[in-house]
Amino acid sequence: MEETRSTQSSPPAVMPATEGQPPKRAVAGRFGAYGGRYVPETLMAALQELEAAYAEARKDKSFRDDYRRLLADFAGRPTPLFLAERLTEELGGAKIYLKREDLLHTGAHKINNCIGQALLARRMGKHRIIAETGAGQHGVATATVCALFGMECVVYMGTEDMRRQELNVFRMKLLGAEVRGVESGSRTLKDAINEAMRDWVTNVRTTHYLLGSVLGAHPYPTMVRDFHRVIGQEARKQILKAEGRLPSAVIACVGGGSNAIGVFYEFIKDAEVKLIGVEAGGRGHSLGEHAARFDGGAPGVLQGTYSYVLQDKAGQIALTHSVSAGLDYPAIGPEHALLHDQGRAEYVSASDQEALDACLKLARMEGIIPALESAHAVAECLKRAPTMSQSDIVIVNVSGRGDKDIGILRENLQF
Amino acid sequence: MSIRFNRQPGLVAYISCGDPSLDTSRDVALAAIQAGADVIELGVPFSDPVADGPVIQRASERALEHGTNLAGVIEVARQIREQSDAGLIMFSYLNPILQFGLQKFCSAAADAGIDGALVTDLPLEEAVEYLRAMKAHKLAPVFLAAPTSTEQRLRAIAKHSRGFVYAISRTGITGTRQELAGDARSLVERLRAYTKLPIAVGFGISTPEQFVEVGSFADAAVVGSAIVQTVEQNPGQEAAAVSEFLASLTGTTQSTAAGS
Numbered sequence: 001m002e003e004t005r006s007t008q009s010s011p012p013a014v015m016p017a018t019e020g021q022p023p024k025r026a027v028a029g030r031f032g033a034y035g036g037r038y039v040p041e042t043l044m045a046a047l048q049e050l051e052a053a054y055a056e057a058r059k060d061k062s063f064r065d066d067y068r069r070l071l072a073d074f075a076g077r078p079t080p081l082f083l084a085e086r087l088t089e090e091l092g093g094a095k096i097y098l099k100r101e102d103l104l105h106t107g108a109h110k111i112n113n114c115i116g117q118a119l120l121a122r123r124m125g126k127h128r129i130i131a132e133t134g135a136g137q138h139g140v141a142t143a144t145v146c147a148l149f150g151m152e153c154v155v156y157m158g159t160e161d162m163r164r165q166e167l168n169v170f171r172m173k174l175l176g177a178e179v180r181g182v183e184s185g186s187r188t189l190k191d192a193i194n195e196a197m198r199d200w201v202t203n204v205r206t207t208h209y210l211l212g213s214v215l216g217a218h219p220y221p222t223m224v225r226d227f228h229r230v231i232g233q234e235a236r237k238q239i240l241k242a243e244g245r246l247p248s249a250v251i252a253c254v255g256g257g258s259n260a261i262g263v264f265y266e267f268i269k270d271a272e273v274k275l276i277g278v279e280a281g282g283r284g285h286s287l288g289e290h291a292a293r294f295d296g297g298a299p300g301v302l303q304g305t306y307s308y309v310l311q312d313k314a315g316q317i318a319l320t321h322s323v324s325a326g327l328d329y330p331a332i333g334p335e336h337a338l339l340h341d342q343g344r345a346e347y348v349s350a351s352d353q354e355a356l357d358a359c360l361k362l363a364r365m366e367g368i369i370p371a372l373e374s375a376h377a378v379a380e381c382l383k384r385a386p387t388m389s390q391s392d393i394v395i396v397n398v399s400g401r402g403d404k405d406i407g408i409l410r411e412n413l414q415f
Numbered sequence: 416m417s418i419r420f421n422r423q424p425g426l427v428a429y430i431s432c433g434d435p436s437l438d439t440s441r442d443v444a445l446a447a448i449q450a451g452a453d454v455i456e457l458g459v460p461f462s463d464p465v466a467d468g469p470v471i472q473r474a475s476e477r478a479l480e481h482g483t484n485l486a487g488v489i490e491v492a493r494q495i496r497e498q499s500d501a502g503l504i505m506f507s508y509l510n511p512i513l514q515f516g517l518q519k520f521c522s523a524a525a526d527a528g529i530d531g532a533l534v535t536d537l538p539l540e541e542a543v544e545y546l547r548a549m550k551a552h553k554l555a556p557v558f559l560a561a562p563t564s565t566e567q568r569l570r571a572i573a574k575h576s577r578g579f580v581y582a583i584s585r586t587g588i589t590g591t592r593q594e595l596a597g598d599a600r601s602l603v604e605r606l607r608a609y610t611k612l613p614i615a616v617g618f619g620i621s622t623p624e625q626f627v628e629v630g631s632f633a634d635a636a637v638v639g640s641a642i643v644q645t646v647e648q649n650p651g652q653e654a655a656a657v658s659e660f661l662a663s664l665t666g667t668t669q670s671t672a673a674g675s
Binding site: 197298 | 461462463464465466468472476479484485508509510511512513514515535536537538540541558559560561562563564565568572583586587588
């Protein structure tokens, strides 16, 4: 593949500003060299306002109480950690636990972040919410919290994604949101983010952009991670209670990387716990056929942040492909870029077919139909668990449920 | 440095380079200079132009389909420089410059006779290395000032800009509008407190009335989407059509505007 870039991490050409000197220690919004705030000037004041509002809210007990109460009573937290006994037995290796984010209200982990950001938007006096969505899970979660809070909601979605996630388009409309189709580029998640950013730059004074992953300009990657940390906090407590020890590995799928960072974060300090992110291997290795940023991507700036990006040598962003709309994106959250370079997390990929097979397997073995995104994590578990010892424990984050994917599953599974 | 505004108001012309070809872009730039442009902004196409409206998005897509890249745009600048001493500014998103290499970009731009650069998604906070490289190559960094910029930001933007400051007339993306937003005048007034540099107002300017209005409070008007649209609508006649449009816009002839 002549067009693909080396996976070597090159030093950043543009360093963060701290009085003209490269940073000596971590700077807010930076994960090593990654992250930052690369946006048009018009958005800078809004990002600073958001950063300040978030910093203030975090210290406010009433904000934290509201967030916790809604996570519990509205979203349905904590989610169970479920021992997958038949799958464990079948694979004959590590003991497999499933973190059941699929059981949350709206069907995926996305609601954690939406509740947090909607509370924040209300605090900032912004009553118009915009969002992008790929698989539609973030769009549905956003439409849901907007209905709950009585806010105006506009969701941008690529028309290719609207086609393959038709059910979620209807759910958003049912909840009172306006869904705006995006026709540019590959008509998927990246293009939806472009259009949401154009809306935000126009209506920034009245609008909060409820970004759905650990992407974009600071403070989004940090803030969205914080709103999902609860996944790992629960999982860590639950596994200690069930097994009295930490898992050998935690596996999660990685599009932008919000569910993965959410479940990883609490385990980062536990060096013995392997953290494994699974990217979309799509249908081939050449550029345009997959969304595995660590397999052919190079550091670059896309949509506000510096991270690994699938791109050509001239810095034009590549098209991507995945059977799963939620993973079909050319950049990865900047904190994952750092975890990758540090070797703290390992990133692998699963192909479209492996994800479809894993989806079917989990459905038949455990009675759980995972979202096609989450099925990528299950696929890695199917490969890895048999190679591990029976004394090992694996936690797979089932980030969402597969109801939205029934149409694609029907197209791809011949029965 | 040849960023000078010879009339009041001055004219900054933005061109989406490579649409429909780099040779045409060169000819359009030279025609714009003939028609009174003091500064040419050479737009480098990018796959994900988040600050641009549909006109420049379409032009960028076409330019990329033809394989336009940063090196090609720098070469166009070199050809324009051979024939003109008008101001030449590279107008790009950050990623094409990062992948080209920041030092290499500055050195190639200076070598081609380019005067400066404006990087749409590079705010001051992230621009330390960039400012250092630009200074080393005697290139003028032009920064955007927005109606939403705080006083503190405007002061910093004014301090670090060279050549001119680009004041965005309204919150939003590029593209023509019927009326100039009230934001523009107050933004220019706020900026004056921090700089003696010329202030150019852009985003949405396409009519002689708007041009005159901008001239009443700013030093120059930036015309972008209206030029790109004129190119789009006049295949084979791009340079002549842009020339006629700009002449009409600035009131140097009585002919009617094309394509706005």
